[in-house]
Amino acid sequence: MSSSFGLLHPKVRNLLEKRGFKQETDPQRLSIPAILAGKNVLIIARTGSGKTESSILPIFSRIVDVKKEGIKALYIAPLRALNRDLMERMEWWGDQLDIKISVRHGDTTQHERRKQALSPPDILITTPETLQAMLTGKVLRENLRSVKVVVVDEIHELAADKRGTQLSVGLERLGYLSGGFQRIGLSATVGYPQEIARFLVNDRPIEIIDASSQKVFDIGVEYPIPEDEDEDLATDLSTTPQTARRVRRIKELVEENKSVLTFVNTRETAEALSSRFNIISDDIDIHHSSLSKKVRIDTEKKFKAQDIKCIICTSSMELGIDVGSVSLVVQYMSPRQTSRLIQRVGRSGHKHDEVPRGIIITTDADDILESIVIARRAGKNMLERIEPYEKPFDVLAHQIIGISMDMGDVGKRLAYDIIRGSYPYRDLTWEEYEGVLKLLSSLRLIWLEEDMYHKSRNALGYYFDNQSVIPDVKKFLVVEIGTNRTIGVLDEEFVVDRANIGMGFIIKGRAWNVIDVSEDTVLVEEVNNMAATPAWEGELIPVPFDIAQEVFTVRKEISESLYSNAFRDSFVGRYSLDDNAFEELQRYVGSQQDYVIPEAGKLYIEIIPNLAIFHLGLGSVANETLGRALAALYSNKFGTSVAMKSDAYRIAFRFPSNVSTEDITEVLSSLRAEDVRPILELSLKRTSMFLWKFTHVATRMGVLSKDVEKFRIKGIMASYQDTPVFQETYKELFKDKLDVSMVEEYLRSLQEKVITIIVQERKNPSPFSGSLLAKFGYGELVGPLRPEKEILKLFKKRLEDRRVRLFCVTCGRWHASIKISNMDEVPRCPLCGARFLAIIDKKEKLTRKALLKRMKKEKISNEEEELVIRAKRTADLILVYGKKAVVAFSARGVGAQTAARVLAKMQPDEESFLRDLLEAEKTYARTRRFWD
Incomplete structure (x- = not known):
């Protein structure tokens, strides 16, 4: 038995070969000895390398002979x-071990929860949110000791x-309860x-075990070039030959390999790619977070059983969900971050003698x-830094309440010390802490005394309503x-931030303009919009500074050795790209030669x-930041957006x-480093994105209920400007x-003139600029505009599927609800044969009553007079235009005046x-908000 396995408890050791x-x-x-020794440990390893067993095997060894009741280990x-x-x-x-x-x-049933409380397991597998609930339960709390x-x-x-911030404080609360525990x-x-x-541990000792390298x-990296057959495909x-070739290349890779995961960056791309792939192959399925749990589980099982050979997936498949053996990972378009690529490609090659294999299919230069x-x-293990949140006030508010639910009356200093024991709150000041305490007191979620606080009746509902920090x-x-x-x-974030009236965006592979936004619907028309924004843009992972800087370096390097064979050989060796990709880079960089590189x-x-x-x-986020600051200054200077x-x-x-040109450069020169934050704070406060963020933060802090009416939020926001709620929204x-x-x-x-500014005036954008403009116009997988005839055909069907109620204004004895498609071209009253028919869909009984009174020459009210006039206007148009008038009235927002104009x-x-x-x-849809 090898050295670390030999350290395990004999009962565990004897089962290893059997398993x-x-x-x-x-x-x-590397890990088993440290865990058995009781050390805090961080194990860094790729998916499929056995890191789960690195933790659970020594835990089994430590608890297998412990007979004391209670939960001994939590796996979160x-x-x-x-x-x-x-x-x-x-x-x-x-x-096997009687554990x-x-x-x-x-999703755990009430029956199972009661069972766990009365007869606690030795090991409980749970989520961060469920830990928050368990810490407050009377019986479970005892079991957690x-x-x-x-x-x-x-x-x-x-x-x-x-979520991690909340978990970090939750672990401190658990540590206070249990007297401390080993962290893995x-x-x-x-x-x-x-x-x-x-x-994980804040200032406690910990051993980092890095088995990742x-x-x-x-x-x-491949750049598939279309061939003759891709024109027909x-x-x-229903796409371009370029996209068809990329789809066909993925199909080739699936056929050449036993099992393939194809990662894309957004759900939208996953749907668009899989819909096209399904036309030419039965061997694929799709997996992303918006699909139901059942659909995702079925896909995982089919792949593991080799009933399908490929899953097109998003980051939902990055984590260690077990789908069996993976022979190749395809990344469709840039993964945008090194850590994402390593995580994804690391899903393949899990056998001891296998190398993880990945191919990136690219779409442009x-x-x-x-x-x-x-x-x-990725080959050099140069990964991005993960930066946890620093002392978020909304999570702090929730944990202050949580501690009072754990203990009842709580000393302010005790709660402060527990919270500061977690890494995200290590620098929390007493003033910041007291600011949140006072806010919670003003909301009547806690009652404050000099050195103590305790929860109010409202605290219970608040705590459990906000158990999840995911909005x-x-x-x-x-x-x-x-x-x-x-x-x-x-998603709401996209609608709030970008879906303004008249804005173009791309969804389902087509460009659309926003006509109207209501409570739960975005009304659109299809357009050929060069400036459309992909609806999935908000989902995209930001490209960090270091990658953006190296891209600049690579472009410059190519430009300086554009047609050197020696350079080509060394470059391809360093960057692992195929001939097509290199030649496309040569063409792209070469086309910029008349401009500045x-x-x-x-x-x-x-x-x-x-x-x-x-x-x-500067990377995605910093460029967006500078762009917003400059746009605010430009808008202010020029007096227009x-x-x-x-x-x-x-x-x-x-x-x-x-x-x-002078105006443009002058504003840039005037922007000083210390002005950036104030400018952004001022400009952001007026945006719908700020309102959206405020809503989520305020809900998590107990200021807003989850069902608050939207029209009230702006008024509430104004009264919280100098509070931790506003501060956290900005943070x-x-x-x-x-x-x-x-x-x-x-x-x-x-x-300081460390960076040189080069300004060039041109009539047309350079190829490098064109890339940005084109990218925001078409996006990937955008199809051509549907024929107008198809749209009009569907429009006609929608109108003719409607039912309208007609009333005979001549005899007053007949009215009926009729489906428009079943109506004669010249509608008539079946009782008297007259063609003077009115549409009375709205306020039907009142209108009918008013018309009958008018026919009998009885006195009618002003409201009834208005109903009669409206009905007769419809009857006048039906008398002249027949069924065509009925169709016109069935369109959304079309009244008598508009119908008359169209007819x-x-x-x-x-x-x-x-x-x-x-x-x-x-x-009507565009203008109704102004007069409806």
Whole structure:
């Protein structure tokens, strides 16, 4: 028996071979001795390297002979799917060793919960949110006193968001209850592992076991070029030959390999790619977070059983969900971060003698550049830093309440010390702490005394309502105005931040303009919009500074040795790209030769009519930050809104026509580092994004209930400007969406002349600028505009499927509800034969009554007079135009005046009539908010 396995308890050791453990992996060899010795440990290893067993085998060894009642070990994983997998993996061991193992999360039945409370398991697998609930339960709390070890799986995922902050304080609360416990963190490969280790234990001793660099990765970058057969395939797939070739290349890779995971960066791309793939192959399925649990589990099982050969997936499959053996990972388009690529490619090659294999399929020159840089950095293990949240006030508020639920009356200093024991709150000041206490007191969630506080009656509901820090993200249906067809779904964040009236965006592979936004619907029309924003843009992982800088360096390097064969050989060797990709880079960089080649250390500003493009590689978030600050200054200077778009390599501004080059550069020169934050705070406060963030923060802090009416939020927000709620809203925006410190540093370099500014005026954008403009226009997988005839056909069907109620104004004896498609071209009263028929859908009984009174020449009220006039206007038009008038009235927002205008045009054919009617409907949707 090898050395570390030999240290395990004999009962565990004797089961190893039976379970298939013949040789320890590196994580197991390095971790088992440290865990058995009771040390706090952070284990860093890739998925499939045996790091789960690195923790559970020594835990089994430590508790197998302990007969004391109570939970002895907690295993905390971020996903319920991981809980499920872990239970399946541990159950066998539990049966063999007589160790009770259970799972507890949001889906656990009441029966199972009672069972766990009355007869606690030895090991409980749970989620961070469920731990928050368990700490306050009377019986479970007693069972947790015996916890001696806690494992936090996928800790790198939790450390990056507020779920991790909440868990960190939860562990301190558990430590106070149990007297302390051993902490074990399991992490994928990360940059700066010391940060993750500190996050787990704060200032306690810990051993970092890095077993991540024991295996090399085989990662290649390809740029498929369309061939003759892709022209026909593009027609079949309703896409371009370029996209058809990429789909066909993935199909080839699936056929050449036993099992393939194809990762994409967004759900939208996953749907678009899989819909096209399904036309040419039966061997694939799809997996992303918006799909139901049942669908995801079915896909995982089919792949593991080899019923399918490929899953097209998003980050939902990055974590250690068990899907069996993976022979190849395909990354569709740049993974945007090195850590993402390593995590994804690390899903393959799990056998001892296998190398993890990955291929990145790229779509354009920018994509190639980004991908080859990331692939090279992956080979060198150069990963991004994970930065936990620093003392978020919303989580602090929730944990202050939680501690009072744990203990009843709580000393302020005791709660403060427990909270500061966690890494995110290590620098929390007493003034900040008291500020949140006072806020909670003003909300009547706690009662404050001089040195103590205790929860109020309202605290219980608040605590459990906000057990999860993940906001409830509302979904908006995207509905096409003409056809009433549901196109897709948008997240609330995208709608709030970007879905303004008239804005273009891309969804389901097509471009659409926003006509109207209601409570839960975005009304759209299809357009051929060059400036459309992909609806999945908010989902995209930001490209960090280091990658953007290396892309600049690579472009400059290629430009200096453009057609050197020796350079080509060395470059391809360093960056692992195919010939097509290299030749595309040569073409791309070569086409920029008449312009400036942007490089690190220089700011190239390209000015063309109405546009300025700043070429600087600060990465996605910092470029967005600088772009927002400058756009605010430009808008203020020119007295009109200045549009801004950015990516990791450029910022583009659209100006009024009379703006000079001097105006543009003067504003840049005037922006000082110390002004960036105040400018952003002022400009952000007026945005819908700030309101959206405030809503979530205020809900988590107990200021807003989850069902608050939206019209009240702005008024409430105004009264909380100088409170921790406002402060936390800014903190979260600056942490998630902006990088002020990077921009401040860059501006100081500009002011100190460390960075040279090059300004060039041109008539047309350079190829490097064109990349940004085109990227925000088309996006990937965007199809051509549907034929207008198809839209009008669906529009007609929608109208004719409606039912209307007709009333005979001549005899007054007949009224009926009729489906328009079943109506005669010249409608008549079946009783008297008259054609003077009114539509009385609204206020039907009142209208009928008013019409009958008028026919009898009885006195009618002013309201009844109005109903009669409206009805007779419809009857007048039906008398003249017949069924065509009924169709017109059935369009959304079309009244008698608009219907008369459309009908009076006397269109030469039905298509022209429907076109005019659809335009009238769009006009109503655009303008109804002003007069409806």
